[in-house]
Amino acid sequence: MDQFTLNLIVVGATFALYIGIAIWARAGSTSEFYAAGRGVHPVLNGMATGADWMSAASFISMAGIISFGGYDTSAYLMGWTGGYVLLAMLLAPYLRKFGKFTVPEFIGDRFYSQAARTVAVICLITASITYVIGQMTGVGVAFSRFLEVDNTTGLLIGAAIVFFYAVIGGMKGITYTQVAQYVVLIIAYTIPAIFISLQLTGNPIPPLGLFSDHVGTGEPILATLNGLLQDLGFSEYTKQSDTTLNMFLFTVSLMIGTAGLPHVIVRFFTVPKVSDARSSAGWALVFIALLYLTAPAVAAMARVNLIDTFYPNGTSEAALSLAEIEAGVDNQGNRVDWVRNWETTGLLAFDDKNGDGLIEYNASAENELTVNRDIITLANPEIANLPGWVIALVAAGGLAAALSTAAGLLMAIASAVSHDLIKSQINPSISEKGELMAARIAMAVAIAVATYLGMNPPGFAAQTVALAFGLAAASIFPALMMGIFSKRINNKGAVAGMVSGLVVTIVYIFLHKGWFFIAGTNSFTDADPLLLSIKSTSFGSVGALVNFAVAYVVSNATDEPPAEIQDLVESIRIPRGAGAAVDH
């Protein structure tokens, strides 16, 4: 059976499973649509949160970014896991106690202000749409490879499926579907990693394999990789090249962004008790850590295999020839047809500049190979010559990751528009049916915008997603944290803080990535950023500081919050009496 048919069968089977579950659990009431009736067990909720969380950025893109960035990109690993500690301790239990459906609802009530709620909706939509662009980029990569079409066609097909999928189900459909998606994606991620770890180090556990000896050289695999990279003129894998300042701020931004992303926070609204909100965060991190501990191993080993493909006889010998690429076999008899397969997507390109018939890969200007980092995870099993079913499984896993997160984000956008904007402010008498319709229209618009911008994304999937985290970090996280930990922050302070945090961050991002992410309209680049060495992806932490400072100063210069708000803050700090959520 050829690879294309195998891909179709495996991807088709997993899709049938998700759609089956979505139809089986189709949302009936608004309460089910948003929050699954609050009956979800912490372990299952943790697994669904894992699927919701681990998007195309984690699954498809992150290992590739680390593979090319080495130690410098550790911020992705620490940032996207460390945020759960903040979530478990600083936000989740209190927001569960508060017992409403959406993040803007909390901000509106705590800061007794419709303006605050509206600002929170704007922050949420800005961060979520940026995030969906990253997902669409990943979906495009995955579909283009497994349907063997170019990247744009892959993206359009993916968008149609995301639309169908998110619009028919609600949160409940999504919760159970996401459990299934988690299982598919974690199997798809770990199986090739185990194979490759065995091939390269003889150790079947990838996180241990990363620190084991390479079977060929007998030296630790990281030392082997450092050696290979040095031979080709690249910086060593384990060496720090980025500035400490930027790496620090980037990690902060990803961590507090994690704790400020509404589609993750809303997960903790669906557990039965306050104590479950704390343990749910732990369970979510268990399931996330399975992938995040595997990713650095995948990254390093994929880089070793990539270099081996183009230098089959070692870096001091001749590189892979055009004739070998054409034949799909190198002079050692290894299959190299993945090079041609990925060339058709336009995401891998080679150009024999010096006309010697060899494709040389190195750090110099004479480099003849360009590899889009987003293809590394998906191409990894092909590079390592793993069996066809493993390749098909990885395609299915990548799509599971992208779909589950896109659906969760679209839910967050939909509920913000229909519940926090239309129902509470524009038309309070809207029927349940009208509210659901508004939610679905909001989803459709969000998908259209994200698909359009996904065709010319501001970066690789994980980098685009990192921008979304910066926006959430600068706007939502500080407002939530101050709302819980301070009784003194008032409506004016919160609004001023959120607006200034969001504005400075988004302006900084647009200055570096182009206005509204339109290519070519930027005044600076991340290689030579405006402030010190702070890249646009790291600026969320500065935005958050601005938010905290402005909120503090403005609040202290104006009246303190009324007594009933201070009582509300007292009450959310105490778990007892959480009860079921109430709509209003």
Added chain:
Amino acid sequence: MADNSDNNAYWSANKRIIGISLVIWFICSFGFGILLRPMLAGIKIGGTDLGFWFAQQGSILVFLVLIFAYAARMNKLDKEHGVDE
């Protein structure tokens, strides 16, 4: 319903536990993984140094332990102050 002073004591205890947890959180990620990495460079592990291990693996394992330890400690605290559900 417990009285206000007991609620305040509960909240102070919670904040203390959070404070200690976040110090560990900071040291094991930003500390060992980034800022203090040069100081740990002498400790070798699998072809690299301990700071690299913390940045790519160790910090994640510490985060896991921290959350479950916090959840367990808070369940106990909830009971001590009679605010559990």
